Amino acid sequence: MRKSVWLAIVGAVCLGYGQASADQTVKGECLISVKGRTYLDGPCPILLQPGGSFQAGNGRGGTYFATVDVDGATGTARANWNGRDAESHAHDPLGTMKRDAGCWSNASAKVCAWRAGTRPRVDAPSLPVGAAVSWTAGRKIDVPIVIGGSTKFDACVGAGHVIGLDPKGDGFLSVQSGPGGKPFTELDRLYNGNEVVICDEQGPWFGVVYGPPGTDCNTGMPWPTRQAYTGPCKAGWIHRKYVRITVG
Incomplete structure (x- = not known):
């Protein structure tokens, strides 16, 4: 029992919110990545549930969302999402996941949720080798985005x-x-x-x-x-x- 409570608290802290005694919706940021493609990355509503489980996004307006059901006894979670067609229910399984800092992930998918202002920022990301060649030295954008x-x-x-x-x-x-x-x-x-x-x-x-x-x-x-x-x-x-x- 003590182990279950500890795992639930750890999951809540990593997601940037306190332990929810009842369902609670907060504003934050979410990330849903499936098989190397990012479907949701940015501001979203987060539904917090007792035990550390949560829902990232709400699917309204044809948007993507995912559910993460945490098993306090094992420290793993079962995740589902609403699929590539952004359906109204999260029926597509993402499999068993393990906690990875502020996210839950496995070899093919990742679901993250952060309370507003708690998401880690990347200072200077660069594309992995082979994904794209480096910019030619001395060249810069002429027409800004x-x-x-x-x-x-x-x-x-x-x-x-x-x-x-x-x-x-x-x-x-x-x-x-x-x-x-x-x-x-x-x-x-x-x-x-x-x-x-x-x-x-x-x-x-x-x-x-x-x-x-x-x-x-x-x-x-x-x-x-x-x-x-x-x-x-x-x-x-x-x-x-x-x-x-x-x-x-």
Whole structure:
């Protein structure tokens, strides 16, 4: 019994909230990542339940959410989510998970929930080797990605992933320093399946921000003033032809 109580308290502390004696909804931030793709990353409602269990997100408006049912006796949890089609019920199993700092995760999925203001921030994330080449030394973005301008909505409200690249051809999508070809230069390269946050748009070009899966790029919260994106993630312009929009 003592072990069960201790595990429940540990889970609550890592999620940034006190132990709930009854169901309670608080504001915070959530992350849902399944098979290397991030479906939810930013502000969300969190339903706290006795024993350390919780629900990340609420699924309203066709959004994603997940439930994590903690077993205090084993220190593991069973997680479910509402699937790629953002259904109204969390019927798709994510399997058994173990606690990983402020998250619960296994080899194929991760569910995180943080009370507002408690999410750890990444100072200078970089893409893993092989996911994209490094920016060429001395090159910088010529047309900044402008984000924000609302107190109600996230700084960037769109998301998608790269598709349609021919592996028999170049096999990569150039990230440009501005919305077009010449005179703009190539800053980076993306590949099929790479995820991006869509923050700006000019004609057929998207201004995007991106980093390793699960990275907090500081775009999933309101920025009242419109301003140029300066990090911590990478940013540039890509052609919308090769982006499948999943959010926004």
